Amino acid sequence: MAKQLMIYERAVPVSSERHRDWSLQTGRAYGFAKEVNSVPLLAAEFIAAATDHAIVFAGDAEAIFPTVILGMRANENANVDAAGNWTGGYIPAFLRRYPFVFSRGADGKTFTLCIDEEYEGFNKDGKGERLFDAEGARTRYLETMLTFTREYQGLFERTQLFCKRLKEHDLLKPAQAQFSLPGGQSAQLGGFFTIDRDKLKALPAETLAEMAKTDELELCYVHLQSLNNLTPMARKAAAAEAEGAPLVTEDA
Known part of the structure; x- marks a missing residue:
């Protein structure tokens, strides 16, 4: 069965008619996320996530959104162990809201x-x-879950505005990371965008001041600082490889 949205297999509207007798046993198992090497990240999560993860931007010319990198290879999450336990520090809200999600109606509202x-x-x-x-x-x-999901949606839309601002000022550039690992191993990670530091610094003073007031300037530098987590993450993934297989992926 093809996934509808990354980790979601069959998302259906919650209703008392269909789900009155159903219960949800939650816990700290994240096995459902073991095959995703990146997930969307809200702007409100940047500071918390940057301690443990690298934050990049993924998408295309039509839609760009912040993404937190969770693994160095496609279909592999280095933050989930064989038992489904989360081992990677900060857990993105995209995963914490699962198995719930909002579906947008045809009217868009x-x-x-x-x-x-x-x-x-x-x-x-x-x-x-x-x-x-x-x-x-x-x-x-x-x-409680309805409130959490509603708040997530509001922050999602605010994050979209942040991304729109970055595109308006042409601040995003394609990027690729390459690593030299212990034992002569190499790793590559591509298919994402980062903020162009030079273009950011070259913005007019009034634009920078406006971005500072909305905390968008801080988000830009938190993102850039978080990129320092790429090499430690690659080394951690390499150390966990029993067979020492090459770590190569084309998509973040």
Whole structure:
């Protein structure tokens, strides 16, 4: 079955008619993310994520969005171990909201809360948190997740405005990272964009002042600083390789 949105297999609208008897057993297992080497990152997460991860921009000329790099190879997340435990520090909100997600209506303004029914913790055995009570009303847990997902969507749209500003000022450039690893191993990572530091510094004073007021200037430098995490991440991934296979990927 093809994934609808990276980690989502079959996202359907949450409803009391369909899900009244269903429960959600959550925990700290992130096996569902073991095959993604990058996920979207909100601008509000930059500072927290930059401690552990490299932040880049992915997409094309039509749509660019911040992305946190989680692995050096396609279909591999270096932050999830064989048991599905998260081992990489900060956990992006994109993963923390799973298995919930908003679906945008045809009008572009209406959003419907959906859930991935293929999530392994989704069950009819009463394990974990119920979504609806006996009368079909939302439980406190479902209300909490609805609020979290709604807040995520708001921050997502604010992040899109930040990306729009970067494109307006032509601040993004294609980038590729290459590494020399212990034992003569090499690694490459490409298919992403970074902010052009020289173009950023060359912006008019009034533009820089405006970006400083909106915290966008800080985000730019947090992103640039986070790129220093690429080499340690590559070395960590190489050290974890039992067979010492080459670490090469074309997409972030």
